[in-house]
Amino acid sequence: MRLPFCHSLVSEVTEAKILHRLCRASVSWSPLEFHLSSLTFATVVTPRGRIWHRHLVRTVMLLSRVIDESPLWLIVNGRPQEALQVFGKVARWHGVDLPPESDMKRLVEEQAAEAQNTSPKRSSMGSLLKSVVDDVVILLKTPRLRTITLTIYFIYIMGAMVYYGLSLSGANISDDPYLYLVLSGLMELPAYIFSGFIVQHFRRKSSLSFSFFITTAVLLAVAFTPTEYSTTLFALAMVGKMAITTSYMMVVFFSSELFPTEVRGRGISTAYMMARLGGMGAPFITDLVGSVYPWVPFVIFGSGALLAGAGTFLLPETRGQVLPDTVAHLEVRER
Incomplete structure (x- = not known):
């Protein structure tokens, strides 16, 4: 549970130009x-x-x-005074001056009032079960947020399936699965570096889809390379592991920019839950299917990466965009 909440909080309080570094450090x-x-x-x-x-x-x-607490979250949840205190503390740390207190108070209260008007109201005496259901349903309630939520869920499932499936494919690639596991882990290090550079200088959608398509090409090459070319198979698998790790890093960063503040924690947390479904399916593909047809798991993983890359085109571009605070802000911006 650490990762979803950390990413949500970091994305709300960090300057955009260094956000990718903190997200990369958190995952790495x-x-x-x-x-x-x-x-x-x-x-x-x-x-x-x-x-x-x-x-x-x-x-x-x-x-x-x-x-x-995140000042954006405090504003959205009708606690403007606490948000002002956090803003003041951050300003003191960085040695900068905020606008006059009256202006800050007016702006924060206006944002809080707008968020309260656009957010669903809940009775304090409502049942806990209804509250939990409402928290999940809000991710599917409006058209644009529903598209983002379902697409991110699908990309997380496919990404986790490919990532863990490739990590567990040592017996199908190498005579020494332990060496395969060690080297595939080392291939994640350059992926952490590349992903940060990519999201800093290129558009999110094109970068993520391109990384998934590279993964697809490499895994299909593994599937149809004869087994006697063991060195080539091993090298292709290492490139594939680096490519899918890069994709996974970028989708983590991308998803933190897609969800509005009021549902960002719920969106990212449920996306990680969906990723676990993909991770649970990976061993069955590598062990049960791979033991009969060693090349089929790589076709499945390559197809999964291809579908994830195609699904990326359904998402809005977030590079250079202000993070939306409410679901209403998102719907208006993407209209």
């Missing part, structure tokens, strides 16, 4: 998390290790109190 930390988790679980069997784990949890809980 994930491989190290897996290694640290292994060390953590290894110490859980000792009494001293369990005490250490409890201290880690307390430390994280204390750190969460230091982080301010």
Whole structure:
């Protein structure tokens, strides 16, 4: 759950020209998390290790109190005074002057009033179940947001299926699956660098679709390359892993710019949930299908990447655009 909330908060409080760096740093930390988790679980069997784990949890809980809430979220949810306090703190940190307090207060209150008028009202006595259902339904309620939501869900499912499927295909590519796993992990490092450079200098839609199409071409080449060309197969698989990692990084960044502030957390969180569905299907494709027809999984993964790249064209371009605060803002902008 860390990634969706981190991306949502970072996208709302970070300047656009450096947002891609922070999103890339957040995701690129994930491989190290897996290694640290292994060390953590290894110490859980000792009494001293369990005490250490409890201290880690307390430390994280204390750190969460230091982080301010997103000012955009505060405005959208009718808390303008708290948003003004956050703006003032940020201005002091950066040594800049805000407009006169009266002007800031007027602007923030106008935005808060507009957000309250355009956001769905809920009774405080409403059932919790209805509230949860409404939170999900709002992502599908309006035409443009529905298109964005369903397209992002599909891209996340396909991207995760290809990413994890290629990671688990060592037995079908190399005689040494352990070496394959290590090198495929190392191929993610240049992907983190390339993805940041690409989103900084090029348009989001064309970059993401091109990366998926490169993945498609490489995986189809793997599928139809004879097995006796083992070195060629291995090299193609490494290029494919770098391409799909680049695609995955870019779609994470892209999705944080697509959803309006009032539903950004819900949109990104549910998109990650959809990605888990694609990840769960990958082992069945590589093991069950790949054990009978070794080339078929790569055709499936290549086709998935092709469909994800084509789906990108249904999304609006966000480079140079102001992040929408409400669903109404999004619908008006994309009309």
